[in-house]
Amino acid sequence: MTGLLLAEFTTTEKWVVNSFWGVIAVVMVYAALRVVTTKNVVHAALWLVVVLAGVAVQFLFLGAEFVAVTQILVYIGAVIVLFLFGVMLTRASMGDDETVADEKRAMAAVVGVLLLAVMAFALVDSFDDVEITADGPQSVTTVSDSIFSQYIVPFEAVSVLLLAALIGAIVVARQD
Amino acid sequence: MFATLAAEAVSTVTTVTNDAAWFLENAWIIPLLPAISFALILFFGKRMPYKGAEIGITAVSVSFILAILTGVAWLDHRDHFELEKYGEEQAIAVSDGAASATDTVAYTARFVAAEAGEGGAHPYVAVQSSTQWLQSGGIEFNAGIMVDGLSVMMLFVVTFISLLVHVYSTDYVGGDRRYTHFFAFLSLFTASMLFFVLSDNILQMIVGWELVGVCSFALIGHWWEEKPNSDAALKAFLTNRVGDVGLLVGMITLFFAAGGGKTFDTIKINEAVVQGGVSHTALVVAAACLTAAVMSKSGQFILHTWLPDAMAGPTPVSALIHAATMVVAGIYMVARLYPVFWEGMQIEGSSINLLATVGAITVVGAGLLAFVQDDIKKVLAYSTVSQLGYMAMALGVGAWTAAVFHLFTHAFFKANLFLGSGSVAHAVHSFDMKKDMGGMRKFMPKTYVTFVIGSLALAGVFPLAGFWSKDEILVNTGGWDLLGGSGAAPGSYTFHFVMGMIGAALTAAYMTRCVYLTFHGEYRGGHAAHDDHGHDHEEDAAHGHHGEPHESGPRILYPLYILSAFSILIGFVNLPPGFLAGSKKDPAGWQERFLHFVEPAGSSYFPAVGHATPSWSLAIVASLVAVAGAGFAYYYYFIRLDRLSKQLGESLVAIPNGITTTNVFARAGHTLLVNKYYFDHLYTGIIAGFTKGPLARAANWINQNVIDGTVNKAGESAVQAGQLVYHKIDQAVVDGAVNLSGRVSDASGEELRAINSGKVQNYAALMFAGAAVLAGAFVILLAL
Amino acid sequence: MLLNQFLLLAAVLFCIGVYGVLVRKNGMLVLMSVELILNAVNINLVAFGTLTDDVGGAVFALFTIAVAAAEVGIGLAIVLLMYRNRRSIDLSEADLLKG
């Protein structure tokens, strides 16, 4: 069903899609800014949820709906919950976590802006008029075929990685 | 009588060993024996019954006998030279007999003609045999021996005197703790001196030259416990090393310039020089450098300061090394490489050259210094320096035979004097004439007689050896014929002639002073117990006879007798021609024997040296001058001072001796007050003393402070320069730079440490900043 | 739609994430910023995947998500441990490795 919905997307006029995309983008950027600037840790986690949802929508725009779904499922579902657990367990400075000293922030901001400028320049310089057409959502079958044919090795590696991470987390966080 | 005896000896010996040539070729055994004895003494000396002395003595005596046989073989070889026996290649220096009879050199021509009378003139051929020692870079170094008149004469002198000194030392060095050690080095010295004398190439000469220097270092420093002794040894060796610089440079110049280049062989070098194949500048440089070497080794004026100090060694050492053998090494080297000096210094026909002038100055300078010495050995040391000056002057003026003959005679009577002084000192345990001697005539009559004979020979009194050799030198200076004498010497060296005459007078004077102070007047050495700087050998003091000194034992006296006999008779070996005109039977028989056998006249490696005709008038004038000098000193000492000391009742030492003290104004004032009578004595002191006192002391002052001072200062300044260079440049600058680089890197490391602050975020920030800058640069570069 | 839109968006997110990592003292917030960075990367991946019609981009995005999840797990465990030892998860104090 979602495949149909998305197909619908592509056929409507261009500018509608673009304007809709713009809104999503702005929301995402604002949420990201809030994540890094908010005093309250839980607020930061919640703003992070907004950003991740935005990313999922981007995936939809790009036609990778399986990835979008995974994104929502894994990222928002598991990672944010983990974060909240973490916050709860550490009961740390719920409210009053302020950032590092001012001139450090200024310096970090400068670094960020510098990085952004360089990347923006590079991107604009090389891809300025490349059109992208999400000419049909990649069905789950194509994704799963490629995973289990071409990328079987990385898949196995990731599985092992996840297992290791699991055990590692347990060992690290053990009480005794 | 003597002549006939020698002639029989020659004939009998040659008949016995018909192949006399064997001795000439295998002369290398002579130096080998003492070398082996050195090794034996070193290893087994301590365990031998006589603690090594007997090995030394046997070795030297065998060498002595061999030396005599080689000498006889040479006499035969020189007189009955058969070309075929030696074969063409060996007879290198065959000359056609008739010397270049230039009419001006009437004398040589006449002589050669007379010579021809005996069945053809016999060319002078040195016997040389050498083997290859090493070959490097295409250059052959061979080692070998060269036997000719000069080396045979030296062989005889060295082995003879070394044997006597060995016998003498068995008694003199008797109780010494390092008795064996002493004999070991005595043998090593004899071996290296013989090795030096026999060497046929200049490289071997350098080796021998330095080995002899080391042995003298070891022997002077025999009692190295006391600092002055080891100082003296060090000074001797270092001054010789200074001379060796000249030797090295001179020999290297000769090596490359002479003999078609790249040969050390003496004969080839001499031949090349005689034939004029060598560039003049090289010869001048070589001659100058080698003169520097002579000045250091043979104690010529500028570098002579080590010789008197070398008296710190035991007396037999002084007798052997610093009188007879080692110090004449320089003279021998000049005689051996005479063409180099003949061309280098233009000896012929000029009136002044470096070698002669240095010799002349040394003659007079040392003579004056001998006056002021209180130590008997120092007097003899300065007299040796003066006589060496004579030899150097003789060589400088072209009188080759006179110099070599003087070397020959001087060795005997100087050794005699030294051993005599040793015998006296041995009895009195001190060398100080003024304080501990005097009146020894009564206690040691035999030593007195031998000492007087030696002094007369040294002074050049008529029948004795000194007269003949010194007279020969004076004639050959050529100065005499300007003053109306006769005979054409190679050059006209009037200045040197005058200096020679003054020297003769001075020698006679100071020897008389020395004889008086030691043997005449009354014995001052009653308190023999105190011997301040005498060499108190422990054992010796044990059997010290405190009371009156008595005559030395036979082992000391017999060498003295032999040497005195030689001092008397040896002079006759080289009588000037026409002297024994009397005996018709053998008109030329016994004249000029020394010249005939020793001088390589007419051989290809020797320049045509002219001989001045000995003139009677000069002989008489010279001896008169000597007698005058002696008489004057005799008058002053034997009569004035003797009567004065008897009159005043104290011994000579107590009264302020007019000569040496009046000129020290402070004390002079004191003495003047003490005894007015003394006043007229002062007059004679002024007249007589002036020439001897201040002049001598000034010379001594110059010598001690100026020359010796500069030598010491050179040493100290080298040390200071060393300190300066070491501390300032080495530590501060060069080392400093290195440490600085270390410190700089350390400091910069310190700053950078701060960045590593431990805060993770800083690292992240830096990383991202870096990445950003890099990306930016990359992008911009691409965009350009 | 322009490809650049997505890439620019990803860039902005990336820079904000970097800023967050540099600025935040609290361990948790730093991890969150890291998540931001990873998401920005994912957008890029998928964008290029669709541009070249190659499903590889998306697959790789999936793998990134998996890795990110593991990473957060471990990160949180470490933060917890730090909290237990130091009672505070303020990064600026943890400078044991000071040179």
Add this chain to the structure above:
Amino acid sequence: MDPIAGNDWMLTALVFAPLAGALVMALFPKEEEGLHKQLALVTSLITLGLGVWLLVDFDYGSAGRIQHWLDKEWIEVIGAGYTIGVDGMSLPLIALTVLVMPLVFVYSWDHIPSPGNAKAFLMLMLILETGMIGTFVAQDLILFFVFFEVVLLPMFFMIAVWGGEDRRYASLKFFLYTLFGSALMLLGFLALFFLSADSLGEHTFNMVDLTNNAGMGIARSSQLLIFGGMFLGFGVKVPMFPFHTWLPDAHTQAPTQGSVILAAVLLKLGTYGFIRIAIPMLPEAAEAWAPYIGLLAVIGIIYGALGCLAQTDMKRLIAFSSVAHMGFVMLGIATLTDFGINAAIFGMVAHGLITGMLFFIAGSVKERYHTLEISRLGGMLVQAPHLGWILGFTAMASLGLPGLAGFWGEFPAILSAYNPANGLAEETFRGYMVVAAVGTVLAAGYLLWLLQRTAMGEPPEEFKNDPEITDVNTFEWIAWTPLLFLIVLFGVAPGLIFEVTDPAVVESLNNCLQLPDGCDGVADAAQAASGG
């Protein structure tokens, strides 16, 4: 001339025998010091045996050609081969190394320095021996460089761990100084590797090819630079005048065994480098550099002598004296004549024996008097006569007394300075000759002054009846007699070494140095001809 291939394994065995010994020693625990000493001695004796066999097996007729040639693959990618061989030039130095090491092991039987741990000390020395023999045997630039560096490390540890008071400073300085030099040397090797490729047809580090090529095809200017790099690398090791400051510190702080090996063999690596690599491979640059090397050598002689006069510590004095001696060796090399280089090699061997002996004596004096302050020493001839006389004998040998080995190192060097190779200015070298001759006087000065102050005179109060001042003991006798015997043997019969080195030196110099007016412009001319 082309090298002769001998049996393959012998030379490699000679090089790696000590290393094998060290490894065997590693197996045993530290406690059994006795066992370690025996093992070390046995290993060095085996190496000595191999060395003697090499001496016997060496074909003296063709000493000029490289024998026991072995050329195997090593590092294929950079073209560095495991090429080794021996010829007249390296044979005496190998013999010296192989002889000195057993003596050092005998000496260390009861002379292990302060922190003990004989096992590590002896193993380091064995590794050192491998490095030294390897350097003399290597015929490939990279192999040479590797062994050149291998030598550095054990010596650094020997000084740093077993040294004197401020050993840390001394060892660090020694290590960094030599490393700095060898870095530049490596640059030189690489430049040589690249630049001589076109004229040789292929890139190679093989020394024989590079020597035959003799710098052809390399522009004069780059030849000068390459030679400069090598000059620094070897100059530091020699040590030449301005780069010598590490030597006195290293010697004063090093343990006796370290000093002996450092003086006897390590200094020779530098000079060997000159005559094996720098001069034969870059003759034109060598000719351009020769006057300056000569100047530095002569300054070294006088500077070393002045340094000695200013010293208060006996070992530091001997260290400065070896700066002066190496000055003579470098003067011999600077003349670029076969006669001069023969003198240099002889000087190396003689200096090795004599200064090695001097350091042994200094070590024994330190062992007895616990100080090397010359002012406090004295009267050695009274208390330990044999030790005193051996010091006297070695001092005489060191100041160049003829009839002992020292003379044949210095005199021919001075003699060869009189007429250097064709392209060199004779006046300057004759000036050097005179200064070197004066240097011999200064040498006599400081050595005899040392002898007088330490050996002669009465023993000072401090050591008057000190029971510890014993005379030479058996181990010292065993360690020293071969050295003393050789000093006399080479003094009397110098031909033994000259015959061996002469053909090899003539072989290494038959390049443009033999042309009537030397090598000026030869490389550029060849370049112009070939390059066009």
